Amino acid sequence: MSLSATKFVHPITTPPSTRSSDKPLFSTFFGSNHTKLRFNKPIVAAQRRSSSAASTSSPVVAVSDVVKEKKLKSTSNLLITKEEGLVLYEDMILGRFFEDMCAQMYYRGKMFGFVHLYNGQEAVSTGFIKFLKKEDYVVSTYRDHVHALSKGVPAREVMSELFGKATGCCRGQGGSMHMFSKQYNLLGGFAFIGEGIPVATGAAFSSKYRREVLKEPGADEVTLAFFGDGTCNNGQFYECLNMAALWKLPIVFVVENNLWAIGMSHLRATSDPQIWKKGPAFGMPGIHVDGMDVLKVREVAKEAIERARRGEGPTLVECETYRFRGHSLADPDELRDPAEKAHYAGRDPITALKKYLFDNKLASEQELKAIDKKIEELLDDAVEFADESPLPPRSQLLENVFADPKGFGIGPDGKYRCEDPKFTQGTAHV
Ligand SMILES: Cc1ncc(C[n+]2csc(CCOP(=O)(O)OP(=O)(O)O)c2C)c(N)n1
Ligand SMILES: [Mg+2]
Numbered sequence: 001m002s003l004s005a006t007k008f009v010h011p012i013t014t015p016p017s018t019r020s021s022d023k024p025l026f027s028t029f030f031g032s033n034h035t036k037l038r039f040n041k042p043i044v045a046a047q048r049r050s051s052s053a054a055s056t057s058s059p060v061v062a063v064s065d066v067v068k069e070k071k072l073k074s075t076s077n078l079l080i081t082k083e084e085g086l087v088l089y090e091d092m093i094l095g096r097f098f099e100d101m102c103a104q105m106y107y108r109g110k111m112f113g114f115v116h117l118y119n120g121q122e123a124v125s126t127g128f129i130k131f132l133k134k135e136d137y138v139v140s141t142y143r144d145h146v147h148a149l150s151k152g153v154p155a156r157e158v159m160s161e162l163f164g165k166a167t168g169c170c171r172g173q174g175g176s177m178h179m180f181s182k183q184y185n186l187l188g189g190f191a192f193i194g195e196g197i198p199v200a201t202g203a204a205f206s207s208k209y210r211r212e213v214l215k216e217p218g219a220d221e222v223t224l225a226f227f228g229d230g231t232c233n234n235g236q237f238y239e240c241l242n243m244a245a246l247w248k249l250p251i252v253f254v255v256e257n258n259l260w261a262i263g264m265s266h267l268r269a270t271s272d273p274q275i276w277k278k279g280p281a282f283g284m285p286g287i288h289v290d291g292m293d294v295l296k297v298r299e300v301a302k303e304a305i306e307r308a309r310r311g312e313g314p315t316l317v318e319c320e321t322y323r324f325r326g327h328s329l330a331d332p333d334e335l336r337d338p339a340e341k342a343h344y345a346g347r348d349p350i351t352a353l354k355k356y357l358f359d360n361k362l363a364s365e366q367e368l369k370a371i372d373k374k375i376e377e378l379l380d381d382a383v384e385f386a387d388e389s390p391l392p393p394r395s396q397l398l399e400n401v402f403a404d405p406k407g408f409g410i411g412p413d414g415k416y417r418c419e420d421p422k423f424t425q426g427t428a429h430v
Helices: 043-052 063-073 082-107 124-129 143-152 154-162 197-211 233-244 275-281 294-309 338-345 348-358 363-386
Strands: 138-141 223-228 251-255 288-289 314-321
Touching: 043 314, 043 338, 063 294, 082 124, 082 143, 082 294, 082 338, 082 363, 124 143, 124 223, 124 251, 124 294, 124 314, 124 348, 143 154, 143 233, 154 275, 197 251, 223 348, 233 251, 233 275, 251 275, 251 294, 275 288, 275 314, 288 294, 294 348, 348 363
Parallel strands: 138 223, 223 251, 251 314, 288 314
Antiparallel strands: none
């Protein structure tokens, strides 16, 4: 075949820079509202055809079609029941108020190191994690407090971890970026971007191995891997998409595309900014969803999680969202255009859910206020608990750092190296 016969398709042009003189980037909200991104195959129909899967059907699905299909099946026109609505609201309020409290405590000097808040992105954590069973796994990033809370880790343990106290979910050894809970199958909290994706892929592999090889009937856990747009330009992402698709692993890759990686615009840094497209390239469905709308996220989450649990393999979901604060609490957030911030502030996912609940008479103002109050009290209690908790003992410093519990290995004489009086000569004593 002659190469010259190949038609060269021009990629969608993206603005070369994000200087304030450029046309605002947010004006297209480039996924949900962009006509080029209307998906064309309802996921349910795609699943029905999955036995003849190699067929011609595209693995890309339309969020609007999924929602439409659900409406058709439902006796009412509502996407959620009252109970479901209140659970979603409470979880999103917990995430939002927790982070606001964190900011207060950080500026009062109660926590150390970098702290990255999740304000604005709550619809993603709530929309996905509230569909999980306790045994399912969640792998997060350094923006992890709210994923931990949605997964059920008590606010006391998360706050205490942030205060570096012994009662924290990592006994004060992890801090903000390393939330972990064996009890709730929260596998971290990772400071290096992309680092969690292989861990999540490994967790999904272990579920499949236990189910199919070891024949453990209950091993049907699903793993959710959360990470950002900037992380999608990291090689581990591609390696894991490949393996997950190859082995049909029970995993959902959830990209929280908040349009920025610290001060780098996603559109400026990425050759094809439509991240969802990378799913079909590896043979898995790729879905784009409005990440500021918890009900849309929830519909997509349900399909993707159920698909993974049925053993049909991974899904890549791109949630288009926005963070309402700087990259971390140390970031003065001067790079993003104020008009862009105002635009997304107007799309606050909590306000949108509230409106849905009121418009459909699923909740009253008093009911939601009562939830707000309950969460405020819960957080006051969490702060008090964290503040009064003890610091980890000095003896904990080297625990879980080295395989050798004393930290520095065992010498050829069979004794701990650190017990040799000459060992620490010229170094700081710990
Ligand atoms: C391997 C690695 N390289 C660089 C960094 C520095 N870094 C910290 S956050 C970040 C941006 C990540 O952006 P994104 O994935 O979009 O996540 P967001 O902060 O927007 O949630 C970078 C490059 C890092 N932590 N790890
Ligand atoms: Mg980002």
